[in-house]
Amino acid sequence: MTDQYAEVMKAIVDGDDTQAAKLVEVALAQGLPPLDILNQGVVAGIHKTGELWAANKYFLPDVILSADAFKAAMLPLEPKLKESTRGKKAAKFVIGVVQGDMHDLGKSLVNAMLTSAGFEVIDLGIDVPKEKFIAAVREHKPAILGLGAYMSTTMLEMKEIIAELEKQGLRRGLKVMVGGVPTSQEFADEVGADAWGKDAMLAMQKALELVGGKNG
Amino acid sequence: MANPTLEMIQGLLYGKGLHIGQPGRLARIVGVMAGGKMDVVPFMGPQIHDHAMTVAKVPARRYYWDAKLLVDTHMAVDRWYGFDSDTIVADAYNFEVEALGAKMIYSDIAMPTVDVSDPLIKGPADLDRIGSLDPSKGRIPMAIQVGKFFMEKAPGPIAGGFFCSHWSLLCQAMGYPKAVRALKRDRGFATALFDWANDRVLFPFMQAYAAAGVKNANGADAWACFPDLTPELVEEWVLPYAKKLREQSKKELKMTAAAGAAAADYCEEDPAKFSKEMMFKCLAVGVKTFPLKVAPSAMGRTQDWDMRWLREFAEKEGKNGKMIPVTASLNGRFMRDSTPAQIVAKLAEWIDILGRDGGLLVFIGNVPADTPSLNIHTAVKATHTLGKYPIAADLTKIKIEPPTYPTFDEWLKGQPEEETIRKAREWKPDNKKVIA
Numbered sequence: 001m002t003d004q005y006a007e008v009m010k011a012i013v014d015g016d017d018t019q020a021a022k023l024v025e026v027a028l029a030q031g032l033p034p035l036d037i038l039n040q041g042v043v044a045g046i047h048k049t050g051e052l053w054a055a056n057k058y059f060l061p062d063v064i065l066s067a068d069a070f071k072a073a074m075l076p077l078e079p080k081l082k083e084s085t086r087g088k089k090a091a092k093f094v095i096g097v098v099q100g101d102m103h104d105l106g107k108s109l110v111n112a113m114l115t116s117a118g119f120e121v122i123d124l125g126i127d128v129p130k131e132k133f134i135a136a137v138r139e140h141k142p143a144i145l146g147l148g149a150y151m152s153t154t155m156l157e158m159k160e161i162i163a164e165l166e167k168q169g170l171r172r173g174l175k176v177m178v179g180g181v182p183t184s185q186e187f188a189d190e191v192g193a194d195a196w197g198k199d200a201m202l203a204m205q206k207a208l209e210l211v212g213g214k215n216g
Numbered sequence: 217m218a219n220p221t222l223e224m225i226q227g228l229l230y231g232k233g234l235h236i237g238q239p240g241r242l243a244r245i246v247g248v249m250a251g252g253k254m255d256v257v258p259f260m261g262p263q264i265h266d267h268a269m270t271v272a273k274v275p276a277r278r279y280y281w282d283a284k285l286l287v288d289t290h291m292a293v294d295r296w297y298g299f300d301s302d303t304i305v306a307d308a309y310n311f312e313v314e315a316l317g318a319k320m321i322y323s324d325i326a327m328p329t330v331d332v333s334d335p336l337i338k339g340p341a342d343l344d345r346i347g348s349l350d351p352s353k354g355r356i357p358m359a360i361q362v363g364k365f366f367m368e369k370a371p372g373p374i375a376g377g378f379f380c381s382h383w384s385l386l387c388q389a390m391g392y393p394k395a396v397r398a399l400k401r402d403r404g405f406a407t408a409l410f411d412w413a414n415d416r417v418l419f420p421f422m423q424a425y426a427a428a429g430v431k432n433a434n435g436a437d438a439w440a441c442f443p444d445l446t447p448e449l450v451e452e453w454v455l456p457y458a459k460k461l462r463e464q465s466k467k468e469l470k471m472t473a474a475a476g477a478a479a480a481d482y483c484e485e486d487p488a489k490f491s492k493e494m495m496f497k498c499l500a501v502g503v504k505t506f507p508l509k510v511a512p513s514a515m516g517r518t519q520d521w522d523m524r525w526l527r528e529f530a531e532k533e534g535k536n537g538k539m540i541p542v543t544a545s546l547n548g549r550f551m552r553d554s555t556p557a558q559i560v561a562k563l564a565e566w567i568d569i570l571g572r573d574g575g576l577l578v579f580i581g582n583v584p585a586d587t588p589s590l591n592i593h594t595a596v597k598a599t600h601t602l603g604k605y606p607i608a609a610d611l612t613k614i615k616i617e618p619p620t621y622p623t624f625d626e627w628l629k630g631q632p633e634e635e636t637i638r639k640a641r642e643w644k645p646d647n648k649k650v651i652a
Contacts, residue, residue: 015400056491059443061396068397099332102392102444126393127332151485152517152549181486 004032005040008073012045013052015065017072020045024073034080035116042077043112046070050109050200060102067104070112071123081115091211092142096124096133097180098157103150106180109200110146117204119144130161137170143211144175146203147193152182159191166192175210179203220372230254231574241300242372245577249508251534251541253574257567257603259596260543261299262580265306266327268293270585271624274640276325280306283361285640288633291369296627297589298596304366305378306359308436312380312417313388315354316346324645326585330388337390340405348416351424363430376432377425381475382413382457384439392439399449410457418461418475426469433473435461437505438515440479442494447501450480455504476505478514487520499529503540509533511542515581519550519562523569530575541575546595551580552587556594556618563598564611572607593619 004027011020020042027037049066052058058066082090093114097107104126114121122140124132137145145165149155158178165171178188179197188196195210197203220242227243229236231252239247244258265286269279272289279285290304307327314320319331336346351357363377380388386395386409398406418435425433439445440454458476465473480501484490502512511530513521523544530539544566551559563578570576578599583592597619602611621627628634 054489056489056494059446061400061445061449064393064396065400104393127391129333132333 002032002040004030005037005044008037008041009045009048012042012066012069012073013048015062015069017065017069020069020073021075025076028076028080034077034084038077038081038112038116042070042073043109043116045073046105046108046112047200050105053105063103063105067108070108074112074115078115082120090118090120091144092122092140093119093144093146093207094122094124094133094136094140094142095146095148096128096136097126097148097150098154098161099127099129100157101149101151101154102126103148103180106150106200107146107148110148110179110197110203113200113204114207117208119207130157130164133161134164134168134170137165137174142174144177144207146177146179146197146207148178149180149182155180155182155187158183158193162192177203177206177210224372227254228252242370242374245301245374248575248577249510249541251538251575253605255605256600257571257576257578258300259298259599260577260579261294261302262583263303263305264290264293264580264583266585267583267587271296271589272628272637274637275643275645276323276327277645278640278643280327281355281358282640283358283365285636286358287362287365287369288636289640292628292631292633292637293624295631296621296624297592298600301374302366302370304362304375305434305436306355306362308378309380309384309388309438311355311359312349312385312421315349315351315356316389316417318389332391335390335394336388337386337394337409340408343408343412343416349418349420351420356421356424360424360428360430363425363433364428367430367432373432376434376472377430379418379421379433379435379473379475381435381437381440381454381477381479382410382418382461383445383454383479384437385413385417386410387439392444399453406453410453414457414461414464418473419464422461422465422469422471422473426465426471431471433471434477435473435475436477437475437479438481440476441481441483441515442498443484445480447480447494447497450501454479455501458505472507474505474507478502478512479505481512481514481516483516485517487517490520490522492525495525496529499526503533509540511540513543513545514579515545516547518545518547518581519554523566527570530570539570539573539575541577542570543577543579544570545579545581548580548582548584548587551591551595552584554591556591559591559595560598560602560616563595564602564614567599567602567607568611571603574605576603578603589624590619593621 008023111121111123147158175194177195178193185196195206197206223240223242224246227247228250230239231247231250239254244254247254248258268289271293294302310328318336319334321329321331366375440450454476461473461475465471480498482495482498530542534540598616
């Protein structure tokens with residue numbers, strides 16, 4: 001890993017959004033490959049934040065700031081990533097954390113992995129009301145809708161969203177994935193999801209399987 | 217014994233071993249809060265507003281606007297379940313921001329909710345635009361009436377009003393992520409936010425309570441639980457402002473404004489991440505939010521806790537190896553999703569670990585609307601049976617038969633709240649336009 005990638009990673013772990021965006025811009029201007037900046041800097045940074053969260057060294061406020069830095073870094077990076085996959089049709093993936101839930105980390109990690117796998121990710125953010133998910137499915141017509149929750153209180157919202165998609169005739173042709181700490185394969189089956197992502201890596205693999213293994 | 221002062225004295229004496237008569241509900245709570253051993257482990261009345269509304273089958277659009285209906289419904293449902301006290305709150309986190317002009321979502325079947333997609337505070341300039349709380353706006357007058365009715369119906373130290381404490385108020389007004397960014401990145405703005413919450417919102421609210429004769433109000437701060445905030449951030453921001461409001465209210469209004477309740481509550485959701493060190497840090501901060509020294513548990517995933525940790529903490533905080541009082545709170549989802557047998561087993565485990573020497577109160581974090589009534593009746597019966605002093609050596613040998621109880625409607629006949637509740641059921645949406 002070059003020092004520049006390590007610096008991008010550090011800015012994301014530190015939750016320094018200004019620095020993260022600036023470092024990515026500099027790296028792009030110097031001609032470093034966008035996919036390497038993404039994987040070795042941005043994804044590595046949000047992954048490290050995930051490790052610190054799991055180890056009880058980072059808490060929700062730290063994670064919120066890391067996720068902010070991740071988003072800031074992605075702003076200059078995304079157009080370059082799209083350029084590098086121009087001509088290839090990327091599958092769309094709408095992702096969001098359900099209403100009442102503010103946990104950004106898992107979703108940001110999945111977002112990063114999906115982006116690196118060539119998906120066009122439309123990130124609705126956290127605390128997303130049901131109506132916003134439905135509207136995004138109507139507008140973007142994604143291949144996959146990803147629903148995240150960290151709390152057992154909020155995960156129940158996923159069932160409501162899937163039911164609403166069915167009710168509004170939007171479920172046909174749309175794959176739905178669920179994920180987050182309290183979810184499980186049993187829960188995914190119970191709410192009628194097509195796949196469950198145990199972690200960000202598996203979520204990406206399952207997403208690729210759902211679109212036939214080809215993307216971008 | 218209807219006199220609350222006498223009942224409190226009875227509770228204190230009973231808890232110290234001087235048994236004069238059968239302790240009533242208030243006596244049990246007061247005795248245990250003082251660390252005593254009563255006739256049974258008491259079951260504190262939980263936050264139950266949506267569930268009580270569901271049990272009593274009253275319409276949300278009246279229940280959340282009519283103080284008498286809200287108080288009567290709570291008290292009737294609490295007695296039907298046999299709780300030893302009442303916690304009467306409505307959608308306590310919404311009243312201030314609603315009165316200040318936040319967009320709300322109203323429902324026919326559930327409590328009002330803040331529309332987070334369009335927050336009240338978007339930036340520093342909004343504080344002056346919003347200004348101070350006008351206690352005549354929104355449902356603030358209703359909250360004051362709730363406090364008055366509660367005090368009239370259940371006189372004593374537990375009754376009073378409610379409010380939303382500083383940090384949760386800011387989260388309600390601007391959304392949690394924005395509030396966190398202010399705390400971590402912009403100290404000046406964060407200070408302005410907390411000052412505004414205290415001086416221009418909560419203190420005027422307390423003034424209105426005091427003017428109406430409500431001299432006790434509890435301010436919950438669930439958004440300040442762990443891991444939403446670290447114990448260090450709670451110490452730095454939440455506790456000083458809770459103290460400021462408490463002292464200001466005491467000095468200028470001669471009232472108790474107990475701000476910061478549930479701050480630092482250990483709410484880690486992932487059992488794999490449970491940490492004794494972090495739990496103790498949280499408990500040490502949480503203790504400071506209570507007027508009395510109590511080892512608290514509230515909304516966390518307590519069904520997976522090792523309650524020996526809570527005991528160890530309570531002993532550490534106590535003197536000569538005696539625990540400070542403990543509130544053992546059954547998780548709301550656990551209460552909704554478990555079988556009665558699982559609930560009984562959990563209570564047997566907790567009473568065995570925490571209840572043998574007195575000082576234990578059982579509680580439910582917050583009762584979801586769709587919790588089976590059988591589960592709550594079972595929990596109360598199990599607590600009062602397994603928790604009967606002296607506690608049996610082997611609680612697993614005590615069989616708790618399924619509770620038998622009349623339906624709420626059968627029980628309601630002849631109760632003082634019957635007319636209010638039955639009349640409310642006749643209300644139709646066209647009868648009255650609901651305006652915040």
